[in-house]
Every structure is written in C-alpha cells, then in structure tokens.
Amino acid sequence: MGNFLGTLVNGLAGAATGFMTGGPLGAAAGGIGGLAAGGGPSGGGNLSPGTDPTIPISQQMNRAYELFNLGMQGEELRHQADMQIQSQQFNDVEDEKSEQMREVNSLRDVAMKQREADDKIVKEFIKSAGGE
Numbered sequence: 001m002g003n004f005l006g007t008l009v010n011g012l013a014g015a016a017t018g019f020m021t022g023g024p025l026g027a028a029a030g031g032i033g034g035l036a037a038g039g040g041p042s043g044g045g046n047l048s049p050g051t052d053p054t055i056p057i058s059q060q061m062n063r064a065y066e067l068f069n070l071g072m073q074g075e076e077l078r079h080q081a082d083m084q085i086q087s088q089q090f091n092d093v094e095d096e097k098s099e100q101m102r103e104v105n106s107l108r109d110v111a112m113k114q115r116e117a118d119d120k121i122v123k124e125f126i127k128s129a130g131g132e
Helices: 002-037 054-128
Strands: none
Touching: none
C-alpha cells in the first residue's frame, strides 16, 4: 500500500506543479509525469534488476538459447566431419578404381602387342613352310 500511496502523492504533486506552470494541460502532464516517476504500480521506479522477475527469466532463456546454439554448432561440426570422412572414402575408392583401370589398360596393351608378334610369327612360318 505504501508504494501506491507514494505514487498517488507524486502524481498529485506533479499535477499541482504542472497546474502552476502550465494551467490545466500542465496539470495533466505533471500528474502523468509524477505517476510515472513515482515508484508505484504504474511507475517504473518499483522495477529494478533485483525486483523485476522478467530479468532472471530472460537471462535463463538467453542461457538456454546459447546452449541450444552450442549444441547445434556441435552437431554441425560432427556432420561436417562425417561428410569429410565420406568424401575421403569416396575419393579413395575412385583412386583405386582408376588405378585398376590403368592396370587393365596396360595388360590389354601388352596382350595386343603379343597378338601382333604372334601374327608376325605365324606369317613368317607360313612363308617358310612354302605356303606363299
């Protein structure tokens, strides 16, 4: 009740001061100003970091939000690491396939040269046997 009475007194004092300096409009403005500065239910003076219940709630919400973001960043880092591992495995498999293809091509080239040599030998044999 004390805060309400103090607010009321501040409002009346502001209205009186406003009336003396600015007439009826000054009284209205002074009264509103006195009520707002009065520290009562309608004024801002009764709210402070120690008494405002929204400040600790807001701080807890900010902490929860920061923890959530930290968790999301950790998840993103884990995902990036998994993607890097998968990419490296893919590259390793592709490198192995390329190496195998080179080996197969080399073996095919050797086989073709062997066939060409065999064909020359057969042609020479046919010539020497008197087939031509």
